[in-house]
Amino acid sequence: FSYFAERGISKETVQKKKIYVSDKTWIAFPYHDQDGSMVNIKYRTRSKKFKQEPNAKRTLYNYDLAHDADTIIFVEGEMDVLTLIECGFDNVVSLPDGAPQEAKFNEKDARFAALANCPLNATKVIIFTDNDTAGQSLHAELVHRFGKDKCWFVDYPSGCKDANEIFLQHGGGRIQTIIDNANPYPVDGVYSANQFYGSVLDLYNGNYTKPVEIGYPELDEIYKVLKGTFHVVTGIPNHGKSSFLDQVLTKMAEDHKWRFCIFSPEHSTSMHLRRLVQIRTRKAFDEGLSNRMSKDELQDALAWVNEHFYFIETKDSVPDIDYILDKAKSAVLKYGCDGLIIDPYNEVSAVRKGNQREDEHVRDFISKCKRFSRVHDVVTWVVAHPTKLPKENNGQYSAPTAYDISGASHWSNQSDVILAVHRDFDNKSIEVITRKVREQGLYGQIGKCTFLYNYKTRHFEPDTRSDDIREIPHWGHTYD
Structure with a gap:
């Protein structure tokens, strides 16, 4: 449990997700279907080597706890899922195959097979992927697949790359605040009143294009x-x-x-x-x-x-x-x-x-x-x-x-x-x-x-x- 303790993850959360060590080297993350049955295991070492069970069904990590939630939080990797569970959010999932380096929007991309295998009932998707190039690519791919009308995004504190870093540097309260203050993804043609605040203030202050007189x-x-x-x-x-x-x-x-x-x-x-x-x-x-x-x-x-x-x-x-x-x-x-x-x-x-x-x-x-x-x-x-x-x-x-x-x-x-x-x-x-x-x-x-x-x-x-x-x-x- 020391590996998880270093990352602020409690023994209770590790046990809740039935994580164990295989062959003294591999940390095993069981993947479960919505009925709780195990359908895949993903393994990783401390040095970030990864493998999965051969021919296993691709599912979302934590799908068993999150499948029927009205709001889903998408993070990048099992450790960030555990971080949000530690902060009280069971409605969090992650893809099993990580983030792409480039968004290609290929509907046949096997990396996103878990989305097809794991239908979600959520009407709101909060995208909390990593604050780096791969995370931004995954962000774009998820928006493409779920649609802008469902998607919300979060603002990262300066100097933090992922949810676990935010948790370690700022605590669980900051994670809660970030999720509570998630921003609706801009939808073409639909705007909130706040998006016009600057222009309304300009009107109030007289800072707008004035009508032109003809000269007669x-x-x-x-x-x-x-x-x-x-x-x-x-x-x-x-x-x-x-x-x-x-x-x-x-x-x-x-x-x-x-x-x-x-x-x-x-x-x-x-x-x-x-x-x-x-x-x-x-x-x-x-x-x-x-x-x-x-x-x-x-x-x-x-x-x-x-x-x-x-x-x-x-x-x-x-x-x-x-x-x-x-x-x-x-x-x-x-x-x-x-x-x-x-x-x-x-x-x-x-x-x-x-x-x-x-x-x-x-x-x-x-x-x-x-x-x-x-x-x-x-x-x-x-x-x-x-x-x-x-x-x-x-x-x-x-x-x-x-x-x-x-x-x-x-x-x-x-x-x-x-x-x-x-x-x-x-x-x-x-x-x-x-x-x-x-x-x-x-x-x-x-x-x-x-x-x-x-x-x-x-x-x-x-x-x-x-x-x-x-x-x-x-x-x-x-x-x-």
Whole structure:
């Protein structure tokens, strides 16, 4: 018994597990099945030579005491099993063939045959393997076999390699504390509140990404841009929604150095660049127009656009949202893009899987975009057309609401922000209306502001006219 006494194991524990000495050299550890019958004997010497009975059934050590426990503690080796029994834990087991040097996750690995031979009823598995390379490999193998949802792990005190060393250096009370404080193994997609403590504290202390103002005071009162959110811009065709959004993006690139990835196949990329350089230079592009930009101004503007805008194109097919988000991910990682623009939604493949309805297709499209925004900390804007609206008595259309967007009510329900850009013929202005702001007060509120389109500068400008002056000589221009 002196060998075990040196390791803090009492005579009572040794006798409980029916350990004996064979041929004066080999310490024999009997292995028992759940009914108590002996099915194997493992032998070891003080110098760490090992052998087992030939052709014996591979079972877990201490399986007879632990097989029906709700919680199982997995350790590495018979000595650690005895250590935990000494500390009052009978629900502890060990594999008969030790730990692998490398985790290979081979389901046919004979080292783990004991797991198949010894079914366990436990709903919780605490992994207490050695704190070394082989122990970490065994840890990984056990998690692979039992699943993360069942597995918990322990924290080792500094300088200790296994459970017996902890017991000898710190006592049984420390073993009890370590097991009581075992940590749930992280499960992908499932988190505890404590895992968010740091981020909640940051929110409390004001240490978080603040919404970005566009730079137009009237607009900033009702609409700001917060990373990780999903925005929809709607409006009747040719009412200016795409042009207004381009100006917002250009303003953010100028003032905040943001970069954007754009999928906008309604026009060629060259035509889109034409619009962006006009916004950048505040001058006309086309020949024959007054205030036309010079070639040097064009080159300077293109160089600036090249630093802030990237374009997704497909030559021979209509891409689906998975393709667009995959390319946008590359743009975020490679170029540091802060926003993704899909303009318009109806240029994305509408092919549905199986018997999927249109509203389900829209729901999944929005969900993927929102997940992309959160995961990559970017803003996603989608330009979406409304359904055909009825005319009012004056022959004009009302500004579309969130529920007028073509496809499904999911646009209203799932979006973080919905903007309507609407041309007011009576007042000869452009109205920008916030139809939805999920977190009002943080990045906007429900409201409206008006802009005029200055044909000379190619810019939407805040409407500062008095109520009795509403004439704009360039009103006939088409914006989208």
